[in-house]
Amino acid sequence: MGQSQISYNKLEALLKMKSENNPHMELIPIGESTKGRVIWCLTIHKQDQLKRKTPVLLTASLHGNESTGTSALLRFIEKMEEENELSFGLLEDLIIYCIVCCNPDGYQEKTRFNGEGFDLNRDFLTQSQPETASIVKLIVEKKPVVVLDLHGYVSKSTSFIGLIEPSGPPHNSSYEYDLFVRWALPLAEHIESCLVSKQDEFSLEGFKNHKGTCIPYRDGTRGWDDFSPITCTNYSMLHGSIGVTLETPSKTEDGVEWHFQSIIAALQFSAKHHKKLAENLTKFYDRGINRHHPTHPSSHFPRYFVLTEKKELHSSFYSLTQHLVKNGITTYMTEEEFTDGHTTYPKGSVIVPMNQSLCNLAYCFLSKGENASSSKEKISEFCSWSLPLHSGVNCYTIFHSIHVKVKLVEKELTQEGMPLEFITGVDHDVKKIGILVDEGLFHKKAHAGLKMALKEMEIPFIELKAKDLLSGESLSPIDILIYNGYEHLFYTPSDIRSTYEELVLNSRQQQEMCQQTIQSFLKTGGKIIGIGAGAAKALTTTLKVSPVKVHTSGWNENALLNIHYEESNLTLGYDKDDLGFVYRPAWFSNVENMNVIASYSKDPESLLCGYWPSFEKAQGAPAIVTNKTGNLILFGLEICFRGHTKYFYRLLWNAICL
Structure with a gap:
């Protein structure tokens, strides 16, 4: 049985009612979502002028379709309304901040992403979205010693259900990992022990008979690392917090109970060790202030x-x-x-x-x-x-x-809101732009970064779905079509998991109709810009606008690296040898009838940072190509990725305007 979920309006009303009726609860707005919904933080504390309380932050529903965390926090808040042994024990030493729903728009729409299509739990580095910025502001101000972020749904085996960080290697070298893991691992194992002891609280057999959870640091789970600082808990670790993500096993009432029992266990652990946890955070700060980092080489941190x-x-x-x-x-x-x-x-x-x-x-x-x-x-x-x-x-x-x-x-x-310098002096209003969008392939909106870049450059556009291209007239209102997304958008149901059938084309016949529309658009002078591996593969393989062969590397492989740019209108503003960025890297062959605008360097040292194990396959290969007339542009690079890559927006501007 799945869990029940109330609407966001009802959730807000419930939080307001609880805070109004309880002297230990205070509800404060900390920001708004992209669609204007208020993000609330409920603070649970007991006033004591003589005692400083240790701050703990609980977050839920960063992914809007993972609402078990929100339900569990509501259950916890109800428990804390009672003046019982639990509430007295926790509030004696802790001040608890609860962001019951971090992603109101995604929660309301039951989607992983927010109202602009961004995965908020990949946004904590740049904080491009207002929801993420609100959480960061709270972390900066409140300095929580522990951050618990509630997610779902993971089970590595039938006996060890759910997942609790700390993560496996590699670890980000910016962390003071010794200070983190000395508390994160005992915390995770304490939660696990409490979950096993509470088996009678569950209904389903898998929960009643489990032997424990997956703790990647301890259990050696591959592919679950804390190398990247883009998630809520990994970001909080850079503030010295014990940041722990909890992945409940399933979207059921037992999944909610698993989170609820985990919250209780984590807070009891935090209350018991509150002084030492606070001292641990102070040690983190002291290492920075005194430039004393015992686990790092002396040359690691500059002055x-x-x-x-x-x-x-x-x-x-x-x-x-x-x-x-x-x-x-x-x-x-x-x-x-x-x-x-x-x-x-x-x-x-x-x-x-x-x-x-x-x-x-x-x-x-x-x-x-x-x-x-x-x-x-x-x-x-x-x-x-x-x-x-x-x-x-x-x-x-x-x-x-x-x-x-x-x-x-x-x-x-800091002059916020300054215009991007390179967008001045060109009248782009005469160019009518259309972008291809998807509604959530692989629980993502791959075009979200493109939309953000166009908005920042103040370039208007219309949105088109793959099925809009079934009509030969669909592209008549536009001059330029831009595609930054998965090639799967033009797949048929037989080629893709049933979860995504409604997002793709219905048949091979529809593929042929889209192919005809695209090819006709190009032949009659329309411009097509394909950004990244997915767009390049779809345009060349399914839509057949070019004989270029597209080669790709792993899905999550990414890197900042040196790129050789040829002199052209497309590369205006970049040096002959400048930077580029790849995510799911792509490069091209069979380009005899194309113009090569940029190439990957032949120097293996040109890969500056990132993870691209098979980079040698692409060394010296074309990274950006156009057809001879210049109205088909294929980027193997990612130039408008998640709001990160603003140095490369100029490539998009040039492709549109020049």
Whole structure:
């Protein structure tokens, strides 16, 4: 039996009623979703002027279709309404922050993503979405010692159900992992022990007879790592929190109970060890302030990062500076030019000192990152995260003391909302844009990053589904069609899992009709831009607009790397040897009748950071190609990925406008 789920309006009303009727509960709005729904934080605490309480954060429904966490938190709140032994025991030492639903739009629509199609639990690095920014603001302000993020649905075996972090290797080198795991592992094992002892509370046989849970750090589960800082708990670890994701086994009432019992167990553990947990967080801060990192090489952390503008990209420079400040990172701006070694830094450079409590977070944001391609373990997600490289900002490291006049950066000094410099001077209004969208293949909206990029560049567009191309007239209102998504959008039901049948075409005949529409559009002067492996494969294999052969690497493989750009209108604004980004990397062959606009470097050292074990297959191969008339452009690169890759938006602008 599946769990029941109330509407978001009813959820809000319920939270308001509970907070109004209980002196220990306070409901505060912390932000809004993309569609304007309020995100609420319910604080549960007992006022005691003589005692400082230890903060703990509980989050649920970052993925809107994983609502068991929200139901479990409601059950927990009901339990805390009673003046019982549990509530007295927990509130004596803890202050508990509950974001009962982090993704109101996804929760209401029963989708994994938010109202703009973004997976919020992949957004904690750039915080491009308002929901994520709201949670980050709370973490920065409240400094929780423990963060529990409730998800579903995972069972690695019939006997060991659900999953509780800490994760397996590789671990992000920005973490103070010894401080984290000394508490995260005992916490996970305590939760597991309590779940086993509560078997009588469950109804289904799988829950009543389980022997434990999966704890990846202990059990060696492959493909579940904490290398990337893009999730809620992995981000919180960079603040020194014991961040733990809990994956309930199923979307059933027992799945809700599993989360509920896990919450109780985790909070009891936190209350019992609250002083030592607080001391652990203080040790994390002290390591940063005193530049004492016993598990890191002495050369790991520089004394300073220095940021300067690259190619007069003012908006990128100020946006990154503001991002640092919003995340609680102490940041200064120079009031004079200064020289260090052979490098002269202009007035207005940004300096980030690394003798600060959040130096680990600053290092993760600003360092080049790591090339994990030789890792024996598979990396499960996005891991080439350097914000300066993705933003188009120069970033330097200094390993000794410097003396320069500076001022502390305040938020109002960072010029938020500055226009992207490269979008001026071209009248794009005459170009009518259409983009191909999907409604959730593989629980994602792959075109979400494209939509965000177009909106930031103020380029209007209309949305088209694959089935819209069945009509030969469907493309008549537009001049340019852009496709950034999976090739599966043009599959038929026999080619794809039944879960996604409604999102694809109905038959081979419909494939042929779409093929005719696309080919006719191209022949009559329309422009088609395909971004990434999926679009390139669909356009060449299913829709047959070009004989180009598309080669792809693994689904989650990704990297920042050096790219060789040819001189052309498409590459205006980039150096001959500049940066590129790949996610599910793609490269091309059979390009004799095409123009090669960019190629992967032949130098194996050109892969700067990320995870691309088979990079040697693509070395020297074309990365961007066009047909001879220039109205078909295929990018093997990802140029508008999840709001990360703003340095590469100019490639999209050039492709549209020039």
